[in-house]
Amino acid sequence: MKKKGWKELPMAAVLPGEWSTEQFPTGDWRVERPIWDEEKCVQDLMCYLSCPDSAIKIEDGRMVGIDYQFCKGCGLCAYACPPKAKAITMVREGK
Numbered sequence: 001m002k003k004k005g006w007k008e009l010p011m012a013a014v015l016p017g018e019w020s021t022e023q024f025p026t027g028d029w030r031v032e033r034p035i036w037d038e039e040k041c042v043q044d045l046m047c048y049l050s051c052p053d054s055a056i057k058i059e060d061g062r063m064v065g066i067d068y069q070f071c072k073g074c075g076l077c078a079y080a081c082p083p084k085a086k087a088i089t090m091v092r093e094g095k
Contacts, residue, residue, distance in 0.1 A: 026053060030073025032090040036066055041087035047077035 041063060048056040048063065055071035057064045066077075078088040 025069045026072040030071060030093055032073040032075060033068065033093050034066055034071065034073070034075070034077050034088045035091055036063070037087045037089075040085050042082060042085045044082060044085075046080040046082070047088055050076040050080035052076065 043062050045056075045058070045061075045063060048058055051071075052074065053070045053072055055067045056077060057067055073090070073093065075090050078090045081088045
């Protein structure tokens with residue numbers, strides 16, 4: 001079997017269904033929660049690309065919300081959000 005070159009590999013890690021983050025809810029222990037402001041959102045989907053837990057909800061190619069059952073509050077989505085838009089901000093959990 002010939003090894004694939006880097007150009008032939010998928011753009012991101014690919015895990016079989018039974019090992020994907022969609023099978024393991026993580027949202028009950030976060031310290032911070034991302035809050036999404038739909039009116040500020042420019043729909044560039046950088047938050048979706050940066051989320052390690054598949055917590056960004058997408059429908060018809062647009063962000064429609066955050067699945068807090070799977071969000072661990074890492075803040076990568078807020079960091080990836082364009083500075084001029086800042087549609088996602090992190091707030092302390094429970095506030």
